[in-house]
Amino acid sequence: MIKIKNCITKKYDQGNDSIETLKSRMDEFVTETYGSSASVDLSSIEIIDKLHAYVDIFYSEIIENNMLVRKFSHIFYITGEEINGKATFTGPDRKTALKLLEDAKYRTINAGELELMKIIAPNISSIGEIQMSLTPVMEILRELIDKNRMILVSSKTSDAKRLKYFNQISDLNIFKYEYKYDACIIEPGEEFSNEASNGIENLLSFVISHKIIYMSEISSVKPYIRTAYSYYSICEIAGNLMEISVEHLLSEYIKLYGKDPDPLKFKNYIGSLIDSKVFIKINDKIKGNEKIFEKVIKI
Structure with missing residues:
Protein backbone atom coordinates (compact mmCIF):
# COMPACT_ATOMS: atom_id res chain seq x y z
CA MET A 1 0.00 0.00 0.00
CA ILE A 2 1.27 3.48 -0.92
CA LYS A 3 1.70 5.53 2.23
CA ILE A 4 0.46 9.12 1.96
CA LYS A 5 1.28 11.65 4.66
CA ASN A 6 0.42 15.06 3.18
CA CYS A 7 -3.17 15.13 1.96
CA ILE A 8 -5.82 17.30 0.33
CA THR A 9 -9.47 16.88 1.31
CA LYS A 10 -12.37 18.39 -0.66
CA LYS A 11 -16.12 18.24 -0.20
CA TYR A 12 -18.82 18.24 -2.90
CA ASP A 13 -22.60 18.32 -2.77
CA GLN A 14 -23.63 14.68 -2.85
CA GLY A 15 -27.25 15.02 -3.90
CA ASN A 16 -27.99 11.52 -2.66
CA ASP A 17 -26.04 8.89 -0.81
CA SER A 18 -25.64 6.37 -3.64
CA ILE A 19 -22.26 4.84 -4.34
CA GLU A 20 -22.62 5.60 -8.07
CA THR A 21 -22.98 9.31 -7.36
CA LEU A 22 -19.93 9.16 -5.12
CA LYS A 23 -17.96 7.52 -7.93
CA SER A 24 -18.92 10.22 -10.43
CA ARG A 25 -17.83 12.93 -7.99
CA MET A 26 -14.52 11.10 -7.55
CA ASP A 27 -13.46 11.85 -11.14
CA GLU A 28 -14.35 15.52 -10.64
CA PHE A 29 -12.12 15.65 -7.55
CA VAL A 30 -9.20 14.03 -9.39
CA THR A 31 -9.40 16.36 -12.39
CA GLU A 32 -9.72 19.51 -10.28
CA THR A 33 -6.93 18.52 -7.91
CA TYR A 34 -4.35 16.86 -10.16
CA GLY A 35 -5.17 18.07 -13.68
CA SER A 36 -6.72 16.67 -16.84
CA SER A 37 -3.92 14.11 -17.30
CA ALA A 38 -5.06 12.28 -14.14
CA SER A 39 -7.90 9.79 -14.18
CA VAL A 40 -9.50 7.31 -11.79
CA ASP A 41 -8.85 3.68 -12.66
CA LEU A 42 -12.47 2.54 -12.55
CA SER A 43 -11.48 -1.12 -12.31
CA SER A 44 -9.63 -0.41 -9.04
CA ILE A 45 -12.60 1.06 -7.18
CA GLU A 46 -13.58 -0.94 -4.12
CA ILE A 47 -15.02 -0.39 -0.67
CA ILE A 48 -12.68 -1.10 2.24
CA ASP A 49 -14.31 0.83 5.08
CA LYS A 50 -14.30 3.78 2.64
CA LEU A 51 -14.43 3.99 -1.14
CA HIS A 52 -10.89 3.56 -2.51
CA ALA A 53 -9.52 3.98 -6.03
CA TYR A 54 -6.16 4.27 -7.74
CA VAL A 55 -5.26 7.18 -10.00
CA ASP A 56 -3.51 6.78 -13.35
CA ILE A 57 -1.59 9.52 -15.16
CA PHE A 58 -1.68 9.87 -18.96
CA TYR A 59 0.63 11.87 -21.21
CA SER A 60 -0.34 12.39 -24.84
CA GLU A 61 1.99 13.62 -27.56
CA ILE A 62 2.15 13.76 -31.34
CA ILE A 63 5.26 12.27 -32.96
CA GLU A 64 5.56 12.19 -36.76
CA ASN A 65 1.76 12.65 -37.06
CA ASN A 66 1.10 9.78 -34.63
CA MET A 67 -0.88 10.43 -31.44
CA LEU A 68 0.75 8.47 -28.63
CA VAL A 69 -0.49 8.11 -25.06
CA ARG A 70 1.94 7.05 -22.33
CA LYS A 71 0.28 5.69 -19.21
CA PHE A 72 1.65 5.41 -15.68
CA SER A 73 -0.66 3.19 -13.63
CA HIS A 74 -1.68 3.33 -9.96
CA ILE A 75 0.46 6.31 -9.01
CA PHE A 76 -1.46 6.92 -5.78
CA TYR A 77 -4.86 6.22 -4.31
CA ILE A 78 -7.71 8.42 -3.14
CA THR A 79 -10.56 7.74 -0.72
CA GLY A 80 -14.16 8.87 -0.75
CA GLU A 81 -17.09 8.76 1.64
CA GLU A 82 -20.39 10.47 2.26
CA ILE A 83 -20.30 12.65 5.39
CA ASN A 84 -23.28 14.78 6.44
CA GLY A 85 -24.67 14.89 2.91
CA LYS A 86 -21.30 15.83 1.37
CA ALA A 87 -19.12 13.71 -0.89
CA THR A 88 -15.73 13.96 0.83
CA PHE A 89 -12.54 12.92 -0.97
CA THR A 90 -8.96 12.73 0.26
CA GLY A 91 -5.76 12.27 -1.72
CA PRO A 92 -2.12 13.36 -1.61
CA ASP A 93 -1.28 17.03 -1.96
CA ARG A 94 0.10 18.08 -5.34
CA LYS A 95 3.74 18.05 -4.27
CA THR A 96 3.41 14.53 -2.88
CA ALA A 97 1.48 13.39 -5.98
CA LEU A 98 4.25 14.74 -8.22
CA LYS A 99 6.89 12.90 -6.18
CA LEU A 100 4.89 9.68 -6.41
CA LEU A 101 4.62 10.17 -10.18
CA GLU A 102 8.36 10.74 -10.55
CA ASP A 103 9.04 7.59 -8.51
CA ALA A 104 6.64 5.59 -10.68
CA LYS A 105 8.21 6.95 -13.86
CA TYR A 106 11.67 5.99 -12.60
CA ARG A 107 10.57 2.44 -11.79
CA THR A 108 8.83 2.02 -15.14
CA ILE A 109 11.70 3.45 -17.17
CA ASN A 110 14.37 1.59 -15.22
CA ALA A 111 12.58 -1.74 -15.67
CA GLY A 112 12.16 -1.03 -19.39
CA GLU A 113 15.83 -0.15 -19.78
CA LEU A 114 16.96 -3.38 -18.13
CA GLU A 115 14.70 -5.50 -20.32
CA LEU A 116 15.91 -3.69 -23.45
CA MET A 117 19.51 -4.07 -22.35
CA LYS A 118 19.12 -7.85 -22.27
CA ILE A 119 17.89 -7.75 -25.84
CA ILE A 120 20.50 -5.41 -27.32
CA ALA A 121 23.52 -6.69 -25.38
CA PRO A 122 24.92 -8.42 -28.51
CA ASN A 123 24.66 -5.12 -30.38
CA ILE A 124 26.08 -2.68 -27.86
CA SER A 125 28.99 -5.00 -27.03
CA SER A 126 30.50 -3.88 -30.34
CA ILE A 127 30.42 -0.16 -29.47
CA GLY A 128 33.96 1.11 -29.00
CA GLU A 129 33.24 3.48 -26.11
CA ILE A 130 31.48 0.72 -24.17
CA GLN A 131 34.37 -1.65 -24.79
CA MET A 132 36.78 1.07 -23.65
CA SER A 133 34.84 1.67 -20.43
CA LEU A 134 34.98 -2.08 -19.75
CA TYR A 214 25.61 -3.64 -12.68
CA MET A 215 26.33 -2.73 -16.31
CA SER A 216 23.43 -0.27 -16.51
CA GLU A 217 25.02 1.82 -13.76
CA ILE A 218 28.28 2.31 -15.66
CA SER A 219 28.24 5.95 -16.77
CA SER A 220 29.48 5.32 -20.31
CA VAL A 221 26.83 2.66 -20.93
CA LYS A 222 23.84 4.67 -19.66
CA PRO A 223 23.46 7.18 -22.54
CA TYR A 224 23.33 4.42 -25.16
CA ILE A 225 20.69 2.48 -23.25
CA ARG A 226 18.68 5.64 -22.61
CA THR A 227 18.84 6.70 -26.25
CA ALA A 228 17.71 3.24 -27.38
CA TYR A 229 14.94 3.14 -24.77
CA SER A 230 13.69 6.60 -25.77
CA TYR A 231 13.04 5.20 -29.24
CA TYR A 232 11.74 1.70 -28.51
CA SER A 233 9.42 2.82 -25.71
CA ILE A 234 7.43 5.08 -28.06
CA CYS A 235 7.32 2.33 -30.70
CA GLU A 236 5.95 -0.04 -28.07
CA ILE A 237 3.17 2.47 -27.36
CA ALA A 238 2.50 2.92 -31.08
CA GLY A 239 2.54 -0.83 -31.69
CA ASN A 240 4.88 -0.54 -34.65
CA LEU A 241 8.32 0.67 -35.64
CA MET A 242 8.36 4.37 -36.47
CA GLU A 243 10.62 6.53 -38.57
CA ILE A 244 11.46 9.56 -36.47
CA SER A 245 13.85 12.47 -36.70
CA VAL A 246 16.84 13.05 -34.44
CA GLU A 247 15.02 16.11 -33.08
CA HIS A 248 11.97 14.07 -32.07
CA LEU A 249 14.14 11.43 -30.43
CA LEU A 250 16.06 14.09 -28.52
CA SER A 251 12.76 15.62 -27.36
CA GLU A 252 11.58 12.21 -26.13
CA TYR A 253 14.89 11.66 -24.29
CA ILE A 254 14.47 14.99 -22.50
CA LYS A 255 10.86 14.18 -21.52
CA LEU A 256 11.83 10.81 -20.09
CA TYR A 257 15.00 11.79 -18.27
CA GLY A 258 14.65 15.50 -17.63
CA LYS A 259 18.12 16.06 -19.04
CA ASP A 260 19.23 17.88 -22.16
CA PRO A 261 22.25 15.99 -23.56
CA ASP A 262 24.89 17.72 -25.64
CA PRO A 263 23.53 17.61 -29.24
CA LEU A 264 26.83 16.40 -30.73
CA LYS A 265 27.19 13.64 -28.14
CA PHE A 266 23.58 12.63 -28.72
CA LYS A 267 24.21 12.34 -32.46
CA ASN A 268 27.26 10.23 -31.66
CA TYR A 269 25.15 7.88 -29.51
CA ILE A 270 22.71 7.53 -32.40
CA GLY A 271 25.56 6.94 -34.87
CA SER A 272 27.00 4.17 -32.69
CA LEU A 273 23.56 2.59 -32.28
CA ILE A 274 23.14 2.68 -36.07
CA ASP A 275 26.58 1.07 -36.55
CA SER A 276 25.66 -1.64 -34.04
CA LYS A 277 22.27 -2.22 -35.78
CA VAL A 278 20.15 -1.15 -32.81
CA PHE A 279 18.87 1.57 -35.16
CA ILE A 280 18.64 1.80 -38.94
CA LYS A 281 19.13 5.09 -40.76
CA ILE A 282 16.55 5.85 -43.43
CA ASN A 283 17.31 9.10 -45.23
CA ASP A 284 17.44 11.67 -42.42
CA LYS A 285 15.38 9.61 -39.99
CA ILE A 286 15.87 6.74 -37.55
CA LYS A 287 14.04 3.44 -37.55
CA GLY A 288 14.37 0.47 -35.22
CA ASN A 289 15.55 -3.06 -35.83
CA GLU A 290 12.62 -5.39 -36.58
CA LYS A 291 14.14 -8.33 -34.68
CA ILE A 292 14.79 -6.19 -31.61
CA PHE A 293 11.26 -4.76 -31.71
CA GLU A 294 9.72 -8.24 -31.95
CA LYS A 295 11.44 -9.12 -28.68
CA VAL A 296 10.49 -5.80 -27.06
CA ILE A 297 6.75 -6.27 -27.63
CA LYS A 298 6.90 -9.83 -26.26
CA ILE A 299 8.16 -8.65 -22.86
Whole structure:
Protein backbone atom coordinates (compact mmCIF):
# COMPACT_ATOMS: atom_id res chain seq x y z
CA MET A 1 0.00 0.00 0.00
CA ILE A 2 1.27 3.48 -0.92
CA LYS A 3 1.70 5.53 2.23
CA ILE A 4 0.46 9.12 1.96
CA LYS A 5 1.28 11.65 4.66
CA ASN A 6 0.42 15.06 3.18
CA CYS A 7 -3.17 15.13 1.96
CA ILE A 8 -5.82 17.30 0.33
CA THR A 9 -9.47 16.88 1.31
CA LYS A 10 -12.37 18.39 -0.66
CA LYS A 11 -16.12 18.24 -0.20
CA TYR A 12 -18.82 18.24 -2.90
CA ASP A 13 -22.60 18.32 -2.77
CA GLN A 14 -23.63 14.68 -2.85
CA GLY A 15 -27.25 15.02 -3.90
CA ASN A 16 -27.99 11.52 -2.66
CA ASP A 17 -26.04 8.89 -0.81
CA SER A 18 -25.64 6.37 -3.64
CA ILE A 19 -22.26 4.84 -4.34
CA GLU A 20 -22.62 5.60 -8.07
CA THR A 21 -22.98 9.31 -7.36
CA LEU A 22 -19.93 9.16 -5.12
CA LYS A 23 -17.96 7.52 -7.93
CA SER A 24 -18.92 10.22 -10.43
CA ARG A 25 -17.83 12.93 -7.99
CA MET A 26 -14.52 11.10 -7.55
CA ASP A 27 -13.46 11.85 -11.14
CA GLU A 28 -14.35 15.52 -10.64
CA PHE A 29 -12.12 15.65 -7.55
CA VAL A 30 -9.20 14.03 -9.39
CA THR A 31 -9.40 16.36 -12.39
CA GLU A 32 -9.72 19.51 -10.28
CA THR A 33 -6.93 18.52 -7.91
CA TYR A 34 -4.35 16.86 -10.16
CA GLY A 35 -5.17 18.07 -13.68
CA SER A 36 -6.72 16.67 -16.84
CA SER A 37 -3.92 14.11 -17.30
CA ALA A 38 -5.06 12.28 -14.14
CA SER A 39 -7.90 9.79 -14.18
CA VAL A 40 -9.50 7.31 -11.79
CA ASP A 41 -8.85 3.68 -12.66
CA LEU A 42 -12.47 2.54 -12.55
CA SER A 43 -11.48 -1.12 -12.31
CA SER A 44 -9.63 -0.41 -9.04
CA ILE A 45 -12.60 1.06 -7.18
CA GLU A 46 -13.58 -0.94 -4.12
CA ILE A 47 -15.02 -0.39 -0.67
CA ILE A 48 -12.68 -1.10 2.24
CA ASP A 49 -14.31 0.83 5.08
CA LYS A 50 -14.30 3.78 2.64
CA LEU A 51 -14.43 3.99 -1.14
CA HIS A 52 -10.89 3.56 -2.51
CA ALA A 53 -9.52 3.98 -6.03
CA TYR A 54 -6.16 4.27 -7.74
CA VAL A 55 -5.26 7.18 -10.00
CA ASP A 56 -3.51 6.78 -13.35
CA ILE A 57 -1.59 9.52 -15.16
CA PHE A 58 -1.68 9.87 -18.96
CA TYR A 59 0.63 11.87 -21.21
CA SER A 60 -0.34 12.39 -24.84
CA GLU A 61 1.99 13.62 -27.56
CA ILE A 62 2.15 13.76 -31.34
CA ILE A 63 5.26 12.27 -32.96
CA GLU A 64 5.56 12.19 -36.76
CA ASN A 65 1.76 12.65 -37.06
CA ASN A 66 1.10 9.78 -34.63
CA MET A 67 -0.88 10.43 -31.44
CA LEU A 68 0.75 8.47 -28.63
CA VAL A 69 -0.49 8.11 -25.06
CA ARG A 70 1.94 7.05 -22.33
CA LYS A 71 0.28 5.69 -19.21
CA PHE A 72 1.65 5.41 -15.68
CA SER A 73 -0.66 3.19 -13.63
CA HIS A 74 -1.68 3.33 -9.96
CA ILE A 75 0.46 6.31 -9.01
CA PHE A 76 -1.46 6.92 -5.78
CA TYR A 77 -4.86 6.22 -4.31
CA ILE A 78 -7.71 8.42 -3.14
CA THR A 79 -10.56 7.74 -0.72
CA GLY A 80 -14.16 8.87 -0.75
CA GLU A 81 -17.09 8.76 1.64
CA GLU A 82 -20.39 10.47 2.26
CA ILE A 83 -20.30 12.65 5.39
CA ASN A 84 -23.28 14.78 6.44
CA GLY A 85 -24.67 14.89 2.91
CA LYS A 86 -21.30 15.83 1.37
CA ALA A 87 -19.12 13.71 -0.89
CA THR A 88 -15.73 13.96 0.83
CA PHE A 89 -12.54 12.92 -0.97
CA THR A 90 -8.96 12.73 0.26
CA GLY A 91 -5.76 12.27 -1.72
CA PRO A 92 -2.12 13.36 -1.61
CA ASP A 93 -1.28 17.03 -1.96
CA ARG A 94 0.10 18.08 -5.34
CA LYS A 95 3.74 18.05 -4.27
CA THR A 96 3.41 14.53 -2.88
CA ALA A 97 1.48 13.39 -5.98
CA LEU A 98 4.25 14.74 -8.22
CA LYS A 99 6.89 12.90 -6.18
CA LEU A 100 4.89 9.68 -6.41
CA LEU A 101 4.62 10.17 -10.18
CA GLU A 102 8.36 10.74 -10.55
CA ASP A 103 9.04 7.59 -8.51
CA ALA A 104 6.64 5.59 -10.68
CA LYS A 105 8.21 6.95 -13.86
CA TYR A 106 11.67 5.99 -12.60
CA ARG A 107 10.57 2.44 -11.79
CA THR A 108 8.83 2.02 -15.14
CA ILE A 109 11.70 3.45 -17.17
CA ASN A 110 14.37 1.59 -15.22
CA ALA A 111 12.58 -1.74 -15.67
CA GLY A 112 12.16 -1.03 -19.39
CA GLU A 113 15.83 -0.15 -19.78
CA LEU A 114 16.96 -3.38 -18.13
CA GLU A 115 14.70 -5.50 -20.32
CA LEU A 116 15.91 -3.69 -23.45
CA MET A 117 19.51 -4.07 -22.35
CA LYS A 118 19.12 -7.85 -22.27
CA ILE A 119 17.89 -7.75 -25.84
CA ILE A 120 20.50 -5.41 -27.32
CA ALA A 121 23.52 -6.69 -25.38
CA PRO A 122 24.92 -8.42 -28.51
CA ASN A 123 24.66 -5.12 -30.38
CA ILE A 124 26.08 -2.68 -27.86
CA SER A 125 28.99 -5.00 -27.03
CA SER A 126 30.50 -3.88 -30.34
CA ILE A 127 30.42 -0.16 -29.47
CA GLY A 128 33.96 1.11 -29.00
CA GLU A 129 33.24 3.48 -26.11
CA ILE A 130 31.48 0.72 -24.17
CA GLN A 131 34.37 -1.65 -24.79
CA MET A 132 36.78 1.07 -23.65
CA SER A 133 34.84 1.67 -20.43
CA LEU A 134 34.98 -2.08 -19.75
CA THR A 135 38.69 -2.38 -20.53
CA PRO A 136 39.47 -4.37 -17.32
CA VAL A 137 36.80 -6.90 -18.28
CA MET A 138 38.06 -7.06 -21.86
CA GLU A 139 41.61 -7.64 -20.59
CA ILE A 140 40.47 -10.58 -18.46
CA LEU A 141 38.49 -12.09 -21.33
CA ARG A 142 41.37 -11.74 -23.80
CA GLU A 143 43.87 -13.30 -21.39
CA LEU A 144 41.60 -16.27 -20.82
CA ILE A 145 41.17 -16.72 -24.58
CA ASP A 146 44.94 -16.51 -25.13
CA LYS A 147 46.30 -18.38 -22.11
CA ASN A 148 43.38 -20.11 -20.37
CA ARG A 149 44.55 -18.62 -17.08
CA MET A 150 44.99 -15.25 -15.42
CA ILE A 151 46.43 -14.35 -12.04
CA LEU A 152 45.45 -11.05 -10.46
CA VAL A 153 47.50 -9.89 -7.50
CA SER A 154 45.56 -7.48 -5.30
CA SER A 155 48.68 -5.60 -4.18
CA LYS A 156 49.34 -4.49 -7.78
CA THR A 157 47.56 -1.27 -8.72
CA SER A 158 46.63 -2.41 -12.24
CA ASP A 159 45.39 -5.79 -11.01
CA ALA A 160 43.40 -4.18 -8.20
CA LYS A 161 41.27 -2.35 -10.78
CA ARG A 162 40.73 -5.57 -12.74
CA LEU A 163 39.76 -7.35 -9.51
CA LYS A 164 37.22 -4.65 -8.72
CA TYR A 165 35.45 -5.40 -11.99
CA PHE A 166 35.92 -9.15 -11.76
CA ASN A 167 34.35 -9.31 -8.30
CA GLN A 168 31.13 -7.94 -9.86
CA ILE A 169 30.98 -10.65 -12.56
CA SER A 170 32.81 -13.57 -10.94
CA ASP A 171 29.64 -15.61 -10.36
CA LEU A 172 29.07 -16.07 -14.12
CA ASN A 173 29.57 -19.62 -15.34
CA ILE A 174 32.11 -18.53 -17.93
CA PHE A 175 34.59 -18.24 -15.04
CA LYS A 176 36.00 -20.45 -12.36
CA TYR A 177 38.42 -19.00 -9.85
CA GLU A 178 40.02 -19.32 -6.44
CA TYR A 179 41.80 -16.95 -4.09
CA LYS A 180 45.24 -17.87 -2.78
CA TYR A 181 47.11 -15.52 -0.52
CA ASP A 182 46.72 -12.09 -2.14
CA ALA A 183 46.06 -13.48 -5.63
CA CYS A 184 42.96 -14.46 -7.59
CA ILE A 185 43.53 -17.29 -10.06
CA ILE A 186 40.97 -17.20 -12.89
CA GLU A 187 40.36 -19.92 -15.46
CA PRO A 188 37.67 -20.56 -18.10
CA GLY A 189 34.39 -21.88 -16.71
CA GLU A 190 31.81 -24.25 -18.16
CA GLU A 191 30.35 -21.92 -20.78
CA PHE A 192 33.51 -20.06 -21.69
CA SER A 193 34.46 -22.06 -24.79
CA ASN A 194 30.94 -21.92 -26.23
CA GLU A 195 30.75 -18.14 -25.88
CA ALA A 196 34.37 -17.54 -26.91
CA SER A 197 33.92 -19.52 -30.14
CA ASN A 198 32.07 -16.51 -31.59
CA GLY A 199 34.70 -13.99 -30.50
CA ILE A 200 35.43 -11.66 -27.64
CA GLU A 201 32.44 -9.41 -28.42
CA ASN A 202 30.17 -12.39 -27.87
CA LEU A 203 31.83 -12.99 -24.50
CA LEU A 204 31.33 -9.33 -23.59
CA SER A 205 27.70 -9.59 -24.71
CA PHE A 206 27.27 -12.58 -22.36
CA VAL A 207 28.69 -10.57 -19.46
CA ILE A 208 26.51 -7.52 -20.20
CA SER A 209 23.28 -9.51 -20.65
CA HIS A 210 23.82 -11.50 -17.43
CA LYS A 211 24.88 -8.51 -15.33
CA ILE A 212 22.50 -5.87 -16.58
CA ILE A 213 21.89 -4.10 -13.27
CA TYR A 214 25.61 -3.64 -12.68
CA MET A 215 26.33 -2.73 -16.31
CA SER A 216 23.43 -0.27 -16.51
CA GLU A 217 25.02 1.82 -13.76
CA ILE A 218 28.28 2.31 -15.66
CA SER A 219 28.24 5.95 -16.77
CA SER A 220 29.48 5.32 -20.31
CA VAL A 221 26.83 2.66 -20.93
CA LYS A 222 23.84 4.67 -19.66
CA PRO A 223 23.46 7.18 -22.54
CA TYR A 224 23.33 4.42 -25.16
CA ILE A 225 20.69 2.48 -23.25
CA ARG A 226 18.68 5.64 -22.61
CA THR A 227 18.84 6.70 -26.25
CA ALA A 228 17.71 3.24 -27.38
CA TYR A 229 14.94 3.14 -24.77
CA SER A 230 13.69 6.60 -25.77
CA TYR A 231 13.04 5.20 -29.24
CA TYR A 232 11.74 1.70 -28.51
CA SER A 233 9.42 2.82 -25.71
CA ILE A 234 7.43 5.08 -28.06
CA CYS A 235 7.32 2.33 -30.70
CA GLU A 236 5.95 -0.04 -28.07
CA ILE A 237 3.17 2.47 -27.36
CA ALA A 238 2.50 2.92 -31.08
CA GLY A 239 2.54 -0.83 -31.69
CA ASN A 240 4.88 -0.54 -34.65
CA LEU A 241 8.32 0.67 -35.64
CA MET A 242 8.36 4.37 -36.47
CA GLU A 243 10.62 6.53 -38.57
CA ILE A 244 11.46 9.56 -36.47
CA SER A 245 13.85 12.47 -36.70
CA VAL A 246 16.84 13.05 -34.44
CA GLU A 247 15.02 16.11 -33.08
CA HIS A 248 11.97 14.07 -32.07
CA LEU A 249 14.14 11.43 -30.43
CA LEU A 250 16.06 14.09 -28.52
CA SER A 251 12.76 15.62 -27.36
CA GLU A 252 11.58 12.21 -26.13
CA TYR A 253 14.89 11.66 -24.29
CA ILE A 254 14.47 14.99 -22.50
CA LYS A 255 10.86 14.18 -21.52
CA LEU A 256 11.83 10.81 -20.09
CA TYR A 257 15.00 11.79 -18.27
CA GLY A 258 14.65 15.50 -17.63
CA LYS A 259 18.12 16.06 -19.04
CA ASP A 260 19.23 17.88 -22.16
CA PRO A 261 22.25 15.99 -23.56
CA ASP A 262 24.89 17.72 -25.64
CA PRO A 263 23.53 17.61 -29.24
CA LEU A 264 26.83 16.40 -30.73
CA LYS A 265 27.19 13.64 -28.14
CA PHE A 266 23.58 12.63 -28.72
CA LYS A 267 24.21 12.34 -32.46
CA ASN A 268 27.26 10.23 -31.66
CA TYR A 269 25.15 7.88 -29.51
CA ILE A 270 22.71 7.53 -32.40
CA GLY A 271 25.56 6.94 -34.87
CA SER A 272 27.00 4.17 -32.69
CA LEU A 273 23.56 2.59 -32.28
CA ILE A 274 23.14 2.68 -36.07
CA ASP A 275 26.58 1.07 -36.55
CA SER A 276 25.66 -1.64 -34.04
CA LYS A 277 22.27 -2.22 -35.78
CA VAL A 278 20.15 -1.15 -32.81
CA PHE A 279 18.87 1.57 -35.16
CA ILE A 280 18.64 1.80 -38.94
CA LYS A 281 19.13 5.09 -40.76
CA ILE A 282 16.55 5.85 -43.43
CA ASN A 283 17.31 9.10 -45.23
CA ASP A 284 17.44 11.67 -42.42
CA LYS A 285 15.38 9.61 -39.99
CA ILE A 286 15.87 6.74 -37.55
CA LYS A 287 14.04 3.44 -37.55
CA GLY A 288 14.37 0.47 -35.22
CA ASN A 289 15.55 -3.06 -35.83
CA GLU A 290 12.62 -5.39 -36.58
CA LYS A 291 14.14 -8.33 -34.68
CA ILE A 292 14.79 -6.19 -31.61
CA PHE A 293 11.26 -4.76 -31.71
CA GLU A 294 9.72 -8.24 -31.95
CA LYS A 295 11.44 -9.12 -28.68
CA VAL A 296 10.49 -5.80 -27.06
CA ILE A 297 6.75 -6.27 -27.63
CA LYS A 298 6.90 -9.83 -26.26
CA ILE A 299 8.16 -8.65 -22.86
